[in-house]
Amino acid sequence: xxxxxxxxxxxxxxxxxxxxxxxxxxxxxxxxxxxxxxxxxxxxxxxxxxxxxxxxxxxxxxxxxxxxxxxxxxxxxxxxxxxxxxxxxxxxxxxxxxxxxxxxxxxxxxxxxxxxxxxxxxxxxxxxxxxxxxxxxxxxxxxxxxxxxxxxxxxxxxxxxxxxxxxxxxxxxxxxxxxxxxxxxxxxxxxxxxxxxxxxxxxxxxxxxxxxxxxxxxxxxxxxxxxxxxxxxxxxxxxxxxxxxxxxxxxxx
Amino acid sequence: xxxxxxxxxxxxxxxxxxxxxxxxxxxxxxxxxxxxxxxxxxxxxxxxxxxxxxxxxxxxxxxxxxxxxxxxxxxxxxxxxxxxxxxxxxxxxxxxxxxxxxxxxxxxxxxxxxxxxxxxxxxxxxxxxxxxxxxxxxxxxxxxxxxxxxxxxxxxxxxxxxxxxxxxxxxxxxxxxxxxxxxxxxxxxxxxxxxxxxxxxxxxxxxxxxxxxxxxxxxxxxxxxxxxxxxxxxxxxxxxxxxxxxxxxxxxxxxxxxxxxxxxxxxxxxxxxxxxxxxxxxxxxxxxxxxxxxxxxxxxxxxxxxxxxx
Numbered sequence: 001x002x003x004x005x006x007x008x009x010x011x012x013x014x015x016x017x018x019x020x021x022x023x024x025x026x027x028x029x030x031x032x033x034x035x036x037x038x039x040x041x042x043x044x045x046x047x048x049x050x051x052x053x054x055x056x057x058x059x060x061x062x063x064x065x066x067x068x069x070x071x072x073x074x075x076x077x078x079x080x081x082x083x084x085x086x087x088x089x090x091x092x093x094x095x096x097x098x099x100x101x102x103x104x105x106x107x108x109x110x111x112x113x114x115x116x117x118x119x120x121x122x123x124x125x126x127x128x129x130x131x132x133x134x135x136x137x138x139x140x141x142x143x144x145x146x147x148x149x150x151x152x153x154x155x156x157x158x159x160x161x162x163x164x165x166x167x168x169x170x171x172x173x174x175x176x177x178x179x180x181x182x183x184x185x186x187x188x189x190x191x192x193x194x195x196x197x198x199x200x201x202x203x204x205x206x207x208x209x210x211x212x213x214x215x216x217x218x219x220x221x222x223x224x225x226x227x228x229x230x231x232x233x234x235x236x237x238x239x240x241x242x243x244x245x246x247x248x249x250x251x252x253x
Numbered sequence: 254x255x256x257x258x259x260x261x262x263x264x265x266x267x268x269x270x271x272x273x274x275x276x277x278x279x280x281x282x283x284x285x286x287x288x289x290x291x292x293x294x295x296x297x298x299x300x301x302x303x304x305x306x307x308x309x310x311x312x313x314x315x316x317x318x319x320x321x322x323x324x325x326x327x328x329x330x331x332x333x334x335x336x337x338x339x340x341x342x343x344x345x346x347x348x349x350x351x352x353x354x355x356x357x358x359x360x361x362x363x364x365x366x367x368x369x370x371x372x373x374x375x376x377x378x379x380x381x382x383x384x385x386x387x388x389x390x391x392x393x394x395x396x397x398x399x400x401x402x403x404x405x406x407x408x409x410x411x412x413x414x415x416x417x418x419x420x421x422x423x424x425x426x427x428x429x430x431x432x433x434x435x436x437x438x439x440x441x442x443x444x445x446x447x448x449x450x451x452x453x454x455x456x457x458x459x460x461x462x463x464x465x466x467x468x469x470x471x472x473x474x475x476x477x478x479x480x481x482x483x484x485x486x487x488x489x490x491x492x493x494x495x496x497x498x499x500x501x502x503x504x505x506x507x508x509x510x511x512x513x514x515x516x517x518x519x520x521x522x523x524x525x526x527x528x529x530x531x532x533x534x535x536x537x538x539x540x541x542x543x544x545x546x547x548x549x550x551x552x553x554x555x556x557x558x559x560x561x562x563x
Contacts, residue, residue: 002330002363004360004361004363004364004365005360005361005362005363007360008357008359008360008361009361011360012349012353012357015349015353016348019348086344086345086346086347087340087342087344088344088345088346090310090338090340090344091338091344091358091361091403092361093308093309093310094308094309094310094333094336094338095333095361095362096329096330096331096332096333096334096362096363097361097363098330248312252310252311252312
């Protein structure tokens with residue numbers, strides 16, 4: 001293992017975060033705070049409790065997941081797309097590093113960023129609503145698993161994209177809708193039965209459900225299923241990354 | 254006799270792109286340890302493709318490449334850690350400092366931190382006073398030197414310079430050659446590509462010519478320069494001339510259509526260029542000259558003559 005290379009890539013990517021602090025950390029925190037003001041305080045006060053917790057409290061895990069998903073994808077896809085775009089990828093390809101080391105550096109940094117961000121948002125949420133976490137270790141497990149999985153997914157998008165438009169397309173047209181429809185703002189049991197079945201096809205439902213369970217022990221699907229689906233998606237992403245590097249897809253012409 | 258084995262060995266290398274374009278065709282090339290090797294060729298000849306394959310940026314289609322005995326695919330770590338690459342295009346980060354980006358390269362190649370070495374590299378390339386500057390604020394010439402510094406950050410045994418002096422001013426070019434010579438003196442093998450023949454002439458020990466994806470020849474510099482050293486002398490006449498006087502037929506002069514310019518081809522490497530006698534014979538023939546100009550054969554001309562040679 002070329003650990004120095006992993007470290008170099010990781011620190012390089014983290015340095016980018018601190019340089020773009022406003023964009024990386026402050027803006028997601030501000031937008032999440034707006035959600036709390038609008039849904040938690042303004043509208044939430046008119047909504048009765050959901051599954052025994054107040055609406056404002058109920059949406060916290062979903063909002064954290066929303067940010068972690070989108071930021072993981074954004075960080076990782078941009079991290080690998082940018083060197084391709086400006087051409088500095090030549091150095092990565094000519095360096096004595098394995099694909100695994102490259103992924104570890106980039107995905108590790110992207111996941112670290114979104115985990116930090118998730119925790120900051122959680123702390124912000126605690127300012128607005130009373131918060132209690134029943135299974136902190138499970139909460140962290142889900143947070144880390146989701147951050148890693150979606151950073152890998154973002155890495156794949158970043159390699160696949162050959163323009164800024166494509167870079168934005170999947171997050172905008174696929175991930176954001178799936179997250180909003182994945183039970184961030186409601187319990188699946190609130191839906192009419194037909195929609196409930198359709199919703200279960202949405203992988204994000206399992207992520208949010210498991211994450212919310214670790215807070216309040218309320219879930220739309222069983223925790224084991226949530227964990228299984230998350231790990232399954234992680235495995236799919238790993239296989240795709242492995243294939244990309246094996247074939248040199250979009251990296252080596 | 255290990256030191257006599259080639260440091261890079263390219264055997265039957267071919268590269269076909271997905272589009273079906275064959276960029277390299279059966280390349281065989283050995284680079285000797287410690288030499289400066291210049292790869293000459295017109296645009297699109299395959300120079301960059303060849304370098305990209307050796308350095309791991311492009312996949313090869315057929316053949317085998319070894320670097321100091323290490324196969325570039327099977328043993329890529331050992332092969333690549335010996336190589337420093339300075340690509341043709343200016344690919345740099347923008348918001349990092351010079352120090353950070355050069356240190357990053359060293360880490361990427363798995364070398365432990367060594368601020369003293371980075372400092373030396375930056376000083377050699379006259380970048381020391383810019384070490385804390387963001388790369389985006391640097392001029393093009395400085396950015397190119399930053400790329401060289403990145404390539405040297407991990408103390409490579411082999412340095413690839415792809416068109417290193419394209420768009421670089423004269424002074425900087427000289428400074429760069431200084432660095433290259435120092436590196437060679439310390440035992441580094443240097444491979445550079447160029448389409449300026451003067452550059453190869455000034456720097457290289459051996460020269461390879463590549464055209465349309467094939468190596469046309471590989472020769473010691475002295476031998477090649479003999480072949481390629483054609484120059485043209487252009488004479489601007491004071492008054493119009495209808496035809497070249499028969500007395501000057503032996504010079505093979507060429508008269509322009511308007512009758513005001515005469516061109517003479519000569520060999521700089523020959524014992525006699527014939528210029529002195531030509532000028533005196535012109536005066537004897539009553540032809541007065543207002544100005545003169547010499548030009549060297551362009552590489553394109555040389556290719557034409559190489560390819561057409563029987």
